[in-house]
Structure formats: structure tokens, C-alpha cells
Amino acid sequence: MLSIQDIHTYYGDSYILQGVSLDLQPGTVVALLGRNGVGKSTLVRSITGLTPPARGRIVFKGVDITRLPAYRIARLGIGLVPQGRRVFRSLSVHEHLQVTARGTGGWTVEKIVDLFPNLGNRMRSQGGKLSGGEQQMLAAARALVGNPDLLLMDEPTEGLAPLMVRDLGRAIESLKAAGTSILLVEQQLAFALRYADIVYIMSKGQIVHRCTPAELSADAQTKSRYLGV
Numbered sequence: 001m002l003s004i005q006d007i008h009t010y011y012g013d014s015y016i017l018q019g020v021s022l023d024l025q026p027g028t029v030v031a032l033l034g035r036n037g038v039g040k041s042t043l044v045r046s047i048t049g050l051t052p053p054a055r056g057r058i059v060f061k062g063v064d065i066t067r068l069p070a071y072r073i074a075r076l077g078i079g080l081v082p083q084g085r086r087v088f089r090s091l092s093v094h095e096h097l098q099v100t101a102r103g104t105g106g107w108t109v110e111k112i113v114d115l116f117p118n119l120g121n122r123m124r125s126q127g128g129k130l131s132g133g134e135q136q137m138l139a140a141a142r143a144l145v146g147n148p149d150l151l152l153m154d155e156p157t158e159g160l161a162p163l164m165v166r167d168l169g170r171a172i173e174s175l176k177a178a179g180t181s182i183l184l185v186e187q188q189l190a191f192a193l194r195y196a197d198i199v200y201i202m203s204k205g206q207i208v209h210r211c212t213p214a215e216l217s218a219d220a221q222t223k224s225r226y227l228g229v
Contacts, residue, residue, distance in 0.1 A: 001026045007056030016042045018205040029182045031196035039205040079148030083155040089128030107144040133164040
């Protein structure tokens with residue numbers, strides 16, 4: 001589904017990703033963990049074409065997307081739930097979903113409302129008038145109605161109340177059951193380990209560890225060294 005091959009990404013003179021390689025198989029959830037500032041969000045930006053790598057290759061469903069513009073990458077079937085929500089403050093919930101709806105997959109507005117009932121009650125509300133949790137749900141819903149084959153979720157539980165985190169977990173389970181692949185960038189270790197099939201850990205712009213959730217759960221040394229747990 002996704003193959004990241006030795007990519008190197010810079011912000012100006014800052015060398016952020018220093019030879020990152022990662023594979024994601026169809027229908028799986030890969031969790032990307034690491035402390036703040038190690039390059040996780042930069043990897044997401046590199047995949048989506050927002051900050052293209054200077055070297056290396058990114059291949060999605062057999063297509064080299066390394067140098068493609070962001071809009072073409074999105075049309076190939078990669079959806080993004082960005083860190084910080086990034087909703088349009090002046091658009092209503094319904095307008096957000098209308099703008100991004102794509103394809104004939106299973107994620108319709110009606111199914112979104114079943115998954116996130118709060119959004120169903122706020123369809124006419126502007127994005128800027130939603131609570132933080134509702135904005136995060138809208139960010140997820142906006143990506144889902146695009147019916148992506150691969151969903152990138154960058155810190156989706158950040159700032160969410162426990163009830164909203166539970167709803168987000170239900171969404172991930174539904175996506176996984178439907179065969180959608182997910183790259184989950186997350187700070188909440190327990191949440192990531194609950195839903196992931198494979199875990200990668202980043203440190204200083206490099207992948208330093210790969211394992212199953214069960215292996216990481218039992219590995220106190222790795223958790224302490226790279227995650228501060």
C-alpha cells in the first residue's frame with residue numbers, strides 16, 4: 001500500500017528526516033510513536049506532498065508520489081486528519097463534508113452522523129463555533145467522506161475528552177474493518193497500542209525501532225528510552 005524508502009526532508013537548512021524507511025500493508029494500522037520534535041509530523045507532510053523530501057522515494061499503490069503536488073496525492077486516495085484540526089472557521093459542518101466528499105465508498109454523510117452523532121446535531125454550525133472535540137471529529141469526518149484507501153491521522157486524540165477518544169477509537173475500528181489502511185501518529189501510548197498492528201518509533205529524524213504492540217507493551221527499556229514512559 002505505502003512504501004517509504006530512505007527519505008531525507010529539510011526545512012530550510014534544518015535536516016529533519018534523516019533516511020526514514022517505513023512500509024504499510026493494505027488494511028493495517030501502523031502507529032508512529034516518538035517524543036515531540038523527532039519528525040513525525042514532517043513525515044506526514046512528506047507523504048502528502050506538503051513538504052516533499054529532498055532524497056528518497058515514496059510509493060503509494062505502485063505509484064511514485066515523491067514529487068507529485070498535494071492535490072494529486074489526495075486524489076490518488078490518501079486522506080489526512082491534520083494535527084491541530086485545521087477546520088475552516090466560516091464553513092458549516094455540512095459544507096465541510098460536501099466539499100471533501102469523493103468516490104463511491106462506504107463513508108457517506110449519513111454514516112458519518114451514525115459514527116459521530118454530535119456532528120449530526122451541528123450540521124448548520126460553523127466550524128469556528130464548534131468545541132475543540134467537535135472540531136477534531138469534523139477533521140476526521142472530513143477525511144473519511146473522501147473515502148481514502150490510506151488515512152493519515154496526526155495526533156488525533158490531542159486535546160480530546162475521554163468520551164471523544166472513545167468515539168475516535170470506534171472510527172478506527174470501523175475503518176480497519178472496511179479495509180482502510182491507517183498511519184496513526186499518536187502521543188497516547190495506550191491508544192496507539194490498542195489499535196495498531198505494527199509500531200514504528202522515531203528518534204532524531206530516524207526510525208529506531210519496529211515491533212508489534214504486544215512486544216512494545218512488554219519492553220520497558222524501549223519505552224523509557226524513546227517515549228519517556
